[in-house]
Amino acid sequence: NAGVTQTPKFRVLKTGQSMTLLCAQDMNHEYMYWYRQDPGMGLRLIHYSVGEGTTAKGEVPDGYNVSRLKKQNFLLGLESAAPSQTSVYFCASRGGTERNQPQHFGDGTRLSIL
Amino acid sequence: DQQVKQNSPSLSVQEGRISILNCDYTNSMFDYFLWYKKYPAEGPTFLISISSIKDKNEDGRFTVFLNKSAKHLSLHIVPSQPGDSAVYFCAASRWGAGTALIFGKGTTLSVSS
Structure with missing residues (x-):
């Protein structure tokens, strides 16, 4: 039972490079989220999706794009990486609309x- | 402007004693509150939650209290164990916006044996 899997676990980029972070969940969840966590800060929402083919902006969306072509995958893209995007990125998923269903996070x- | 505040960056308690972690919020639209626990190099793990229609929820050693009038919630851990040492995040959500979570900055709990 993998839950939420994030790929890669570590990456070093140069300013201006692009990359895509992959999030995969095997729980058939409708909702998926991307957060970033910076030192001394809580997690902040970048983008989210309420179902396959949908995406929406969160609190800190600038510099990022997302896609949800398949229900189980949620991709986060950095088109032109900047040092301010140095962070730890967490993906989460949540099933259904019941409020008592918590979000499950990847590692x-x-x-x-640089 | 921070909507969810955890004003104590750290807390140290002895094994067997009670740990009390506090959280304040400013947005009266929040109607669901959660606590997550996080170990280094891992993702947050759900601990316990409470709906705004309740004032208390228990799950084993963990109890969350909600005071809506004060916009305050607290997590009680009794008895505390060394394995409880982690960062604890308070989070809140409201209807809409994908029920995404707004997190506090976290409180690092250290339980000594």
């Missing part, structure tokens, strides 16, 4: 932009 992707 994160540590991204450094």
Whole structure:
């Protein structure tokens, strides 16, 4: 039972490079989320999806794009990486609309932009 | 402007004693509150939640209390164990916006034996 799997776990990029972070969940969840966590901060929402083919902006969406072509996958893209995007990125998923269903998180992707 | 505040960055308690972690919020639209626990190099793990229509929820050693009028909630851990040492995040959500979570900055709990 894998739950939420994030790929890669670590990555170092140079300023201006692009990359895609992959999140996969095997729980058939409708809702998926991307957060970032910076030192001394809580998690902040970047983008989210309420179902296959849908995406929406969160609190800190600038510099990122997302896609949800398949229900089980949620991709986070950085088109032109900047040092300010150095962070730990967490993906989460949640099933259904019942409020008592919590979000389940992956173990994160540590991204450094030089 | 922070909507969910955890004003104590750290808390140290002895094994067997009670740990009390506090959280304040400013947005009266929040109607569901959760606590997550996080170990280093791992993702947050759900611990316990409470709906705004309740004032208390228990799950084993963990109890969450909600005071809506004060916009305050707290997590009680009794008895505390060394394995409880982790960062605890308070989070809140409201209808809409995909029920995404707004997190506090976290409180690092250290339980000594």
